[in-house]
Amino acid sequence: MSDLAIKTVNLTKRYSGLWSKQPVDAVKNLNLEVHRGEIFGFLGPNGAGKTTTIKVLLGIIYPTEGEAYVLGKPAGDPKNHYKISYLPENPYFYDFMTGREILTFYAKLFGIPEPDRSKRVNELLDRVGLSRAADQPLRTYSKGMQQRIGLAQCLLNDPDLLILDEPTAGLDPIAHIDIRDMILDLRDQGKTLFISSHQLSDVERVCDRVAILNRGVMVQLGRIEELLAGGHVEVIADKVPDNVVEPIRQLGGKVSLHDGRLIVEQPDNGSVDRVIDIVRAAGGHIISVKPYRRSLEDLFVETIQGGRNV
Amino acid sequence: MKRNYSKLWVAIVVLLIAQAALQLRIFPLWVRNYAPKQATPIGLAPEQLLVAVAGFREFMAAILWVRADGFFDSGNYDAVLPMLRLVTWLDPHNIDVYSTGAWHMGYNFTDESQRSDRRYIPMALKFLEEGIQNNPTVWDLYFEMGWMYYHKIQDPTNAVPWMQVANEYKDMIPARRHMLAHALFKSGRFDEAVDFWGKLFLDAEKDRGKDWESSNLYDVRQKNLEDTILDLLRRYGPNPETQPPVDLQFDATVKVVRPRVLLVEGKLGIPAIGCRVTVILRDKGKKLEYSPKALKTFTFEVDSKLTYMQDSLAVREEKFRREIDMSKDPKMYPFKAEEYEVEFIFEPRYASPNIQDRIGSDGVGMWDARYLETVREKPAPIEVPEYAQVSDALRREVENPTREVEYRRVRKVVTLTRADILMLGKRGE
Amino acid sequence: MNATFAIAGATFGEAVRKRILMVILLVALLIILISPAFEPFAAGRGARTLIISFGFGVIQLAGTFIAIIMCTGMIPTEIERRTIYTILSKPVQRYQFVLGKFFGAVGTLGFMYLMMGIVFLIASRMALGEFDPKIVRGLIMFFFQSSLLAAVVLFFSTFVSPLVNYFLSGGVFLLGNLLSSFLETIQRNPEVTPITRIPVQILTVILPNFANFNVQNPIINPEQVLTDELAYLVQTVAYAIVYIALLLVASMLIFNQREM
Numbered sequence: 001m002s003d004l005a006i007k008t009v010n011l012t013k014r015y016s017g018l019w020s021k022q023p024v025d026a027v028k029n030l031n032l033e034v035h036r037g038e039i040f041g042f043l044g045p046n047g048a049g050k051t052t053t054i055k056v057l058l059g060i061i062y063p064t065e066g067e068a069y070v071l072g073k074p075a076g077d078p079k080n081h082y083k084i085s086y087l088p089e090n091p092y093f094y095d096f097m098t099g100r101e102i103l104t105f106y107a108k109l110f111g112i113p114e115p116d117r118s119k120r121v122n123e124l125l126d127r128v129g130l131s132r133a134a135d136q137p138l139r140t141y142s143k144g145m146q147q148r149i150g151l152a153q154c155l156l157n158d159p160d161l162l163i164l165d166e167p168t169a170g171l172d173p174i175a176h177i178d179i180r181d182m183i184l185d186l187r188d189q190g191k192t193l194f195i196s197s198h199q200l201s202d203v204e205r206v207c208d209r210v211a212i213l214n215r216g217v218m219v220q221l222g223r224i225e226e227l228l229a230g231g232h233v234e235v236i237a238d239k240v241p242d243n244v245v246e247p248i249r250q251l252g253g254k255v256s257l258h259d260g261r262l263i264v265e266q267p268d269n270g271s272v273d274r275v276i277d278i279v280r281a282a283g284g285h286i287i288s289v290k291p292y293r294r295s296l297e298d299l300f301v302e303t304i305q306g307g308r309n310v
Numbered sequence: 311m312k313r314n315y316s317k318l319w320v321a322i323v324v325l326l327i328a329q330a331a332l333q334l335r336i337f338p339l340w341v342r343n344y345a346p347k348q349a350t351p352i353g354l355a356p357e358q359l360l361v362a363v364a365g366f367r368e369f370m371a372a373i374l375w376v377r378a379d380g381f382f383d384s385g386n387y388d389a390v391l392p393m394l395r396l397v398t399w400l401d402p403h404n405i406d407v408y409s410t411g412a413w414h415m416g417y418n419f420t421d422e423s424q425r426s427d428r429r430y431i432p433m434a435l436k437f438l439e440e441g442i443q444n445n446p447t448v449w450d451l452y453f454e455m456g457w458m459y460y461h462k463i464q465d466p467t468n469a470v471p472w473m474q475v476a477n478e479y480k481d482m483i484p485a486r487r488h489m490l491a492h493a494l495f496k497s498g499r500f501d502e503a504v505d506f507w508g509k510l511f512l513d514a515e516k517d518r519g520k521d522w523e524s525s526n527l528y529d530v531r532q533k534n535l536e537d538t539i540l541d542l543l544r545r546y547g548p549n550p551e552t553q554p555p556v557d558l559q560f561d562a563t564v565k566v567v568r569p570r571v572l573l574v575e576g577k578l579g580i581p582a583i584g585c586r587v588t589v590i591l592r593d594k595g596k597k598l599e600y601s602p603k604a605l606k607t608f609t610f611e612v613d614s615k616l617t618y619m620q621d622s623l624a625v626r627e628e629k630f631r632r633e634i635d636m637s638k639d640p641k642m643y644p645f646k647a648e649e650y651e652v653e654f655i656f657e658p659r660y661a662s663p664n665i666q667d668r669i670g671s672d673g674v675g676m677w678d679a680r681y682l683e684t685v686r687e688k689p690a691p692i693e694v695p696e697y698a699q700v701s702d703a704l705r706r707e708v709e710n711p712t713r714e715v716e717y718r719r720v721r722k723v724v725t726l727t728r729a730d731i732l733m734l735g736k737r738g739e
Numbered sequence: 740m741n742a743t744f745a746i747a748g749a750t751f752g753e754a755v756r757k758r759i760l761m762v763i764l765l766v767a768l769l770i771i772l773i774s775p776a777f778e779p780f781a782a783g784r785g786a787r788t789l790i791i792s793f794g795f796g797v798i799q800l801a802g803t804f805i806a807i808i809m810c811t812g813m814i815p816t817e818i819e820r821r822t823i824y825t826i827l828s829k830p831v832q833r834y835q836f837v838l839g840k841f842f843g844a845v846g847t848l849g850f851m852y853l854m855m856g857i858v859f860l861i862a863s864r865m866a867l868g869e870f871d872p873k874i875v876r877g878l879i880m881f882f883f884q885s886s887l888l889a890a891v892v893l894f895f896s897t898f899v900s901p902l903v904n905y906f907l908s909g910g911v912f913l914l915g916n917l918l919s920s921f922l923e924t925i926q927r928n929p930e931v932t933p934i935t936r937i938p939v940q941i942l943t944v945i946l947p948n949f950a951n952f953n954v955q956n957p958i959i960n961p962e963q964v965l966t967d968e969l970a971y972l973v974q975t976v977a978y979a980i981v982y983i984a985l986l987l988v989a990s991m992l993i994f995n996q997r998e999m
Binding site for chain 3: 315319325326329333335366369371401404406445
């Protein structure tokens with residue numbers, strides 16, 4: 001179990017509000033295994049149960065059924081909190097404090113004694129590029145700077161596991177890249193990152209594995225390459241005679257021919273070679289062969305819509 | 311993850327019991343020291359109605375009291391009374407308001423000179439009683455009550471118990487203690503008066519050299535002790551100056567000279583100046599009861615149908631004569647009853663010392679064939695609040711007085727009808 | 740304990756920067772400062788009564804408002820802004836969080852009372868020409884009253900919304916101020932049946948009794964003779980501390996099981 005950073009077994013969180021008649025399962029029978037050292041993407045639309053799961057992992061709320069383990073210990077075990085860090089979505093930090101003060105505050109919560117505390121705070125300010133703004137109050141910080149302070153407070157304890165909830169929400173593209181680079185940097189240091197997001201473009205590039213959650217149920221799980229397998233290849237050719245259409249169509253895929261210009265969308269398997277062979281044999285002129293990988297966005301939309309149909 | 315919270319529950323139970331135990335200890339002290347006790351007809355604690363200005367009730371009271379003083383200065387007495395009610399309700403611990411308020415009622419709501427509207431006196435007593443109930447641990451109001459009897463009502467017998475209670479307080483102003491000795495003496499308790507002067511003298515002796523005030527107090531008490539003993543020796547010792555008795559040949563007549571204007575005249579056979587005869591005109595049989603218990607609750611309404619006039623007539627060359635004009639103030643003298651009695655009294659307890667040397671302060675040296683009376687009385691029982699700082703012995707004594715006093719006076723009563731006084735129908739006497 | 744004090748410090752820092760609390764404090768300070776203007780209204784004893792009762796009234800009112808306004812939002816705002824998640828995901832126990840919040844609130848109240856107290860002492864010294872040390876006693880009792888109120892508000896804030904909390908703790912404060920005098924009235928009246936009296940007695944013993952701290956009257960009326968005053972003050976302070984501890988433990992119990 002110790003090679004797992006996070007493990008949940010049939011985790012269910014049911015909310016039965018005082019006034020709502022129907023209990024709602026925010027998370028249902030979730031079985032999750034996150035390995036040490038990987039970046040795990042935890043995806044799903046808003047309200048899918050991502051934050052609920054994270055709160056269970058942090059011990060802020062308690063599961064209705066099932067179990068959750070973090071770093072080999074039951075979720076919420078106070079000892080764990082020395083080894084994990086959490087950055088909530090759009091957090092507010094006491095904005096009357098300066099960057100240095102807020103990091104010092106959190107360092108005190110970790111019980112880091114002086115002089116290590118100041119050393120660590122300075123190090124992290126440097127690392128997130130806020131050394132120069134360290135003595136300005138947080139209310140003068142941009143959104144990106146605040147998020148960097150947020151990351152810095154996560155790193156105070158040199159955690160084994162970082163749980164980041166929507167780390168790039170509301171940031172401009174440059175700040176996006178900053179945060180993404182920091183995430184990769186952390187992975188290189190051997191940290192486990194558990195990133196929840198509904199924004200896909202950044203995450204698909206850095207996550208080793210993803211799980212997709214919809215309405216509390218996990219609908220997809222796998223290595224990112226596996227999930228994205230099954231893209232298509234587009235072949236465009238010119239001066240193609242009409243008689244090639246039928247053999248190509250037999251290979252599968254979409255085919256269109258108009259005024260001698262052929263466009264073929266082929267599933268990504270060996271048949272592309274055959275298409276090219278047929279076109280060239282018929283005297284056609286290949287203009288381009290372009291592979292289209294399936295994007296995470298596509299997978300996401302397909303999965304969620306699929307889930308809706310279920 | 312479910313945890314075991316039994317320790318916290320134990321802590322809660324223990325703390326709940328601890329706070330309850332403390333609260334039970336605090337409550338009696340709170341009642342004693344801080345409760346806004348309400349011996350008022352409103353029957354509510356001020357907090358209960360004045361929640362809106364919770365922290366400010368004493369402030370409101372102080373503001374109103376300043377206003378009330380202004381009303382008094384401008385002679386608007388009708389406005390002062392409700393203000394007194396409101397102020398003492400808001401801040402029942404403001405001694406100043408009780409003592410000054412009672413003084414306003416007892417002394418200042420008057421017509422002119424000696425002729426005050428005595429219908430206000432029971433009200434003043436009731437007001438003081440309320441103040442005492444609300445402030446049992448403060449000596450001032452017991453003293454004020456005693457003073458009201460001693461000086462305004464001229465009833466030393468009933469002044470004594472209140473002064474005795476005030477005297478039990480250690481922080482009482484030393485000179486005020488003398489009033490108990492004077493009251494004891496005037497009411498005829500000569501033995502106790504001498505004992506008390508002696509005690510006061512010995513007390514003063516201890517601090518004699520401390521400062522000017524202490525030495526002065528010592529001197530005053532020494533002189534008073536000596537004078538009292540000398541007076542008693544002169545009046546009641548061997549070969550007393552009070553014997554044989556003087557024949558007063560007391561008499562008095564009343565004539566209605568104009569509607570509501572009486573001419574009173576008469577004789578009092580004491581060959582010295584300084585005697586005063588009290589004259590009272592009242593609805594027949596309606597003696598004013600000077601007791602806090604005369605009124606069930608404090609009210610600032612006087613009985614508007616009741617006519618009560620009291621005046622004091624100076625005696626010159628053994629005669630007295632005065633025209634009493636009651637036509638100017640129909641509010642004070644409504645004359646609503648059919649029959650009235652006019653009472654003339656001379657009693658020696660408040661006479662000047664030279665006269666008392668001759669007739670005695672209790673009247674043993676006076677005699678009258680027709681109108682002489684001997685009054686035997688005990689002080690009326692008084693109600694001492696639970697938290698008053700008095701010894702049990704004194705509490706028993708004042709709540710159930712045993713000491714009887716005796717004095718002589720002359721008293722004549724003349725009856726008049728309403729028609730007589732208003733001169734309805736025929737003109738005449 | 741380090742974490743508790745760090746949270747207390749942050750709470751204090753935030754509270755003293757809260758505009759509404761500062762406005763209340765400044766208004767109170769200003770009003771106290773101009774209170775010597777009452778002096779010409781009444782000479783001598785009257786002036787003393789006016790100025791001291793007014794000062795105490797302003798301070799008590801300001802302390803009450805500050806305690807309620809400050810503490811209703813303390814925990815709900817942290818949850819709403821998600822700051823609490825960054826704190827509770829650190830090695831911080833929930834009870835430390837509750838304690839830290841309370842100590843921060845008490846620190847803020849202490850600061851406010853210090854300010855108001857100094858200005859009050861200066862104003863009364865100016866107006867009356869003398870410094871009455873008994874005023875300090877009254878201020879300390881009010882400080883404990885406000886601290887107890889803060890604990891009540893904090894306790895409610897672990898399970899009700901701020902709006903409900905305003906009314907709930909406001910109601911408890913009023914009731915806690917009235918019950919004693921109500922009970923005293925009832926006990927003196929022989930006509931009141933035990934059916935009425937006993938519930939009042941029980942409530943007086945169970946609810947936080949804020950009337951215990953209203954000791955201003957004998958300071959305003961200095962003739963009043965008090966019995967066992969020191970014992971009373973000591974017991975009342977002990978009462979405040981015990982009751983605060985009770986409320987804090989109950990808050991922890993609820994807060995520990997609370998899901999955010």
